[in-house]
Amino acid sequence: MVLHAGKGKDATRRGGSNPMLAGTDPAYAANLTLPHNHLGDDPLPPDTVLQLVRDELLLDGNARLNLATFVTTWMEPQAHELMAECVAKNMIDKDEYPQTAELERRCVNILADLWHAPDPAAVIGCSTTGSSEACMLAGMALKRRWSKLGRPGRPNLVMGANVQVCWEKFCEYWEVEPRLVPMEGDRFHLTADEAVAHCDENTIGVVAILGSTFDGSYEPVAEIAAALDALQDRTGLDIPIHVDGASGAMIAPFLDPDLEWDFRLPRVASINTSGHKYGLVYPGVGWVLWRDRAALPSELVFNVNYLGGNMPTFALNFSRPGAEVAAQYYTFVRLGREGFRAVQQACRDVATSLAERIASLGPFRLLTAGDQLPVFAFTTKPEITAFDVFCVSRRLRERGWLVPAYTFPENRTDLAVLRIVCRNGFTHDLADLLIQDLTRLLPELEQQSGPLAKPETSTAFHH
Numbered sequence: 362m363v364l365h366a367g368k369g370k371d372a373t374r375r376g377g378s379n380p381m382l383a384g385t386d387p388a389y390a391a392n393l394t395l396p397h398n399h400l401g402d403d404p405l406p407p408d409t410v411l412q413l414v415r416d417e418l419l420l421d422g423n424a425r426l427n428l429a430t431f432v433t434t435w436m437e438p439q440a441h442e443l444m445a446e447c448v449a450k451n452m453i454d455k456d457e458y459p460q461t462a463e464l465e466r467r468c469v470n471i472l473a474d475l476w477h478a479p480d481p482a483a484v485i486g487c488s489t490t491g492s493s494e495a496c497m498l499a500g501m502a503l504k505r506r507w508s509k510l511g512r513p514g515r516p517n518l519v520m521g522a523n524v525q526v527c528w529e530k531f532c533e534y535w536e537v538e539p540r541l542v543p544m545e546g547d548r549f550h551l552t553a554d555e556a557v558a559h560c561d562e563n564t565i566g567v568v569a570i571l572g573s574t575f576d577g578s579y580e581p582v583a584e585i586a587a588a589l590d591a592l593q594d595r596t597g598l599d600i601p602i603h604v605d606g607a608s609g610a611m612i613a614p615f616l617d618p619d620l621e622w623d624f625r626l627p628r629v630a631s632i633n634t635s636g637h638k639y640g641l642v643y644p645g646v647g648w649v650l651w652r653d654r655a656a657l658p659s660e661l662v663f664n665v666n667y668l669g670g671n672m673p674t675f676a677l678n679f680s681r682p683g684a685e686v687a688a689q690y691y692t693f694v695r696l697g698r699e700g701f702r703a704v705q706q707a708c709r710d711v712a713t714s715l716a717e718r719i720a721s722l723g724p725f726r727l728l729t730a731g732d733q734l735p736v737f738a739f740t741t742k743p744e745i746t747a748f749d750v751f752c753v754s755r756r757l758r759e760r761g762w763l764v765p766a767y768t769f770p771e772n773r774t775d776l777a778v779l780r781i782v783c784r785n786g787f788t789h790d791l792a793d794l795l796i797q798d799l800t801r802l803l804p805e806l807e808q809q810s811g812p813l814a815k816p817e818t819s820t821a822f823h824h
């Protein structure tokens with residue numbers, strides 16, 4: 362990350378580039394070097410630049426072997442084609458690109474239907490750059506609804522300590538007290554009792570996560586809703602739920618149709634999802650939907666007329682490429698309900714079978730089994746002292762696998778886990794290869810005299 366513009370190597374370095382790129386002018390090749398900190402004086406030929414920048418990007422990891430990320434790393438060529446045609450379209454310019462706007466509207470309707478909105482016509486929603494922006498918008502709506510009650514205290518938001526970092530950002534940016542319910546023993550996410558116990562008259566809402574980032578487990582949304590119903594009966598406090606379905610809102614509708622977590626529960630005011638996670642689109646798209654206009658205070662919706670027409674907007678970003686929205690619509694049309702079910706089921710099948718096989722290797726204990734989100738976390742058994750999860754993560758990296766190791770939040774910071782996210786394209790065959798690599802590594806790890814890797818030098822990215 363560049364936070365300051367220092368004097369970089371390009372000031373002194375000369376030569377070293379590929380002479381074949383220079384055509385007939387070797388002197389030019391000898392001086393060809395990529396600028397790091399300032400613009401070069403003159404333009405360069407496009408093919409040369411393409412080659413040089415591409416070469417440098419070789420150092421990036423292989424996304425298909427990245428079992429850390431939830432974000433889509435494969436789409437079919439037709440989707441690439443469509444996205445390439447749409448990158449130049451500015452999503453926000455609904456007057457110039459009314460059909461892109463129409464595709465966005467259709468996607469919102471499709472999600473309203475998938476999430477069982479009782480009155481789909483009342484639903485209001487939009488695309489965003491991802492779940493983070495979607496959560497900011499949902500949190501703002503909760504805060505605004507609370508502030509209309511005119512209560513004097515400081516607003517708070519109740520959620521498990523396992524929330525994704527975007528909720529901590531929301532609280533910091535919008536000056537809301539984060540009421541993080543700590544983990545306790547083997548309870549790694551929010552429960553109904555704990556949620557209610559943390560609520561008071563200044564609680565703007567409860568965030569329930571469908572698909573915890575830490576271990577892939579679903580929080581019990583229906584139980585939380587029932588407990589908040591009971592709280593309302595007892596005290597009159599009417600506290601809405603926002604469901605952070607970044608991953609699970611695109612899994613549960615297809616694989617757990619009987620699980621009630623969505624707008625079937627009257628207390629659920631809003632839901633977000635990441636189109637670029639199990640929505641199966643490349644990075645850059647999320648969605649947020651409110652049950653009805655009462656859940657989204659109208660002051661948050663701005664009407665702008667700069668671009669001709671009168672356009673309501675309630676996202677944080679203004680300009681944004683239209684490609685992701687077109688790709689989301691493509692994916693909805695392409696797969697349909699049955700296609701989505703098949704893709705998500707395949708991920709869950711790989712996750713559950715891989716989890717079982719890892720458990721049967723011997724040294725590991727599963728925290729989750731991959732049967733909710735196709736994601737599971739595991740740790741080493743207490744008797745394993747020769748190595749720890751950080752060693753496993755580091756050694757797997759030698760083969761190109763990115764399997765993050767990290768410690769749990771407050772109260773369970775003693776617990777360090779590995780987590781595997783099974784995504785579309787991570788096949789049983791690739792899972793076999795991972796098991797082979799793990800099996801080959803274990804005897805070496807078992808010969809260590811103790812854990813070698815320091816947690817702070819291991820792969821930490823796990824969001």
Ligand SMILES: *Cc1c(COP(=O)(O)O)cnc(C)c1O
Pocket residue numbers: 431490491492493494496525527570572573574605606607608635647824
């Ligand atoms: C990934 C994730 C987010 C953030 O989503 P982005 O789309 O990456 O902005 C928020 N909440 C949960 C539960 C997540 O898994």
